[in-house]
Structure formats: C-alpha cells, structure tokens
Amino acid sequence: MILHLAAFTWKDDVTADDIAELTSQLRDMAAQIPELQSYHCGPNLRVRPSPADYGVAAMVEDARALEAYLDAPAHAAVYERLLGRMIADRVAVQLELGADAGP
Amino acid sequence: MILHLAAFTWKDDVTADDIAELTSQLRDMAAQIPELQSYHCGPNLRVRPSPADYGVAAMVEDARALEAYLDAPAHAAVYERLLGRMIADRVAVQLELGADAGP
Numbered sequence A, B: 001m002i003l004h005l006a007a008f009t010w011k012d013d014v015t016a017d018d019i020a021e022l023t024s025q026l027r028d029m030a031a032q033i034p035e036l037q038s039y040h041c042g043p044n045l046r047v048r049p050s051p052a053d054y055g056v057a058a059m060v061e062d063a064r065a066l067e068a069y070l071d072a073p074a075h076a077a078v079y080e081r082l083l084g085r086m087i088a089d090r091v092a093v094q095l096e097l098g099a100d101a102g103p
Helices: A016-032 A063-071 A073-086 B016-032 B063-071 B073-086
Strands: A002-010 A038-043 A054-060 A087-096 B002-010 B038-043 B054-060 B087-096
Touching: A002 A063, A002 B002, A002 B054, A002 B087, A016 A038, A016 A054, A016 A073, A038 B087, A054 A063, A054 B002, A054 B087, A063 A073, A073 A087, A087 B002, A087 B038, A087 B054, B002 B063, B016 B038, B016 B054, B016 B073, B054 B063, B063 B073, B073 B087
Parallel strands: none
Antiparallel strands: A002 A054, A002 A087, A038 A054, B002 B054, B002 B087, B038 B054
C-alpha cells in the first residue's frame, strides 16, 4: 500500500469560497477514481504554525494505482478548473505502508 | 480524528545510515506514545519528482492528543539526537478526518 501525502500553500488571492469549492470538487473526483482506497482532503488545522494551507492524503495499492490516480481525467479536470491557479507551493511524499495498513 | 502529515527535506550531509537510524528511532518512539492511533514514516518513494525526502503520517484522536505527541519526551529525544540536525525543510499539515477514518 502507498500513502500519497500532499501539502499545498495557496497564492494570496485564494478565497475561502475557492477552498470550499476545491474540497467539494476533490471529494467528487475521489468518488470517480477506483484506485483510491481512501481519500482525505481539507484545510490545514494548524494545531502548530505551518506555511501549508491545505492537505491531501490518498491511499492506493501501489505505484501503478498512484499513477492512474494522478493521471486520471477527473484529477486533471480539478487541476485545470481550479487547483492549478491556487497553488503557490506544493510538496508531495509517497510512503510505503505495510500490507495491514488501514484506509 | 486528526491525520498529522509531515514532509521533510534533508540537508546535503544526511546519509542513508542516518535515514535508516531515524526510521528505527521514530518507530520505537511511536510505540511509546499512546496518543498515536497509527504512525507511518519512511523515505519518499518519489513515484513523481518531489523535493521532499521523507514523510510521516500520524493519526491521533484530536488536537490535545496531537499536542501530547509533539510534546512527548520520546519525540523531543529523537529530534535532539538526530532529526533536528537532518532537516533542511519541513512542511506539516493536520487534516480533520471523519470519525469513521481508519488508522
């Protein structure tokens, strides 16, 4: 199993409405991509100070499934419609999880 | 539930041995911190290019539990012994998960 993690920092002109719309579109997107075994996204709670504004955690079976998710038309559509113009910075990590890892 | 995500970029002098030792110390640490409902750490698989070298994903009940984890002596000890001198950059996000979220 692979856990794909992404942290986003927004441009200054991004609004609360943009973020709410993005969250809605990402959740709709996730429902259309069978490779996603679990998918969580949302604003950074900032329990501790952090430059990152938003996060995504997506669980997939393997690298092939991750590629399928990242290259999925539904993912590209969200990027082109909204996400692409919001991003000032993005950092992503893929973690190898044991086979017993939960969703 | 809160998913705490962290992405680390290492300094140039960090070795493969440092990373292996860090992974071992972090897993030992996680076993000592009851607030951690699940804990995953490891090198970035870099299925796609990324500046980040390493990632952590920790699941806790709430903000209080996250603070207890981040302030735990076992966490501070890993930081002082090893992690602190390895970090060139660190980005962290906390995601609010539904109550049904798996570990």
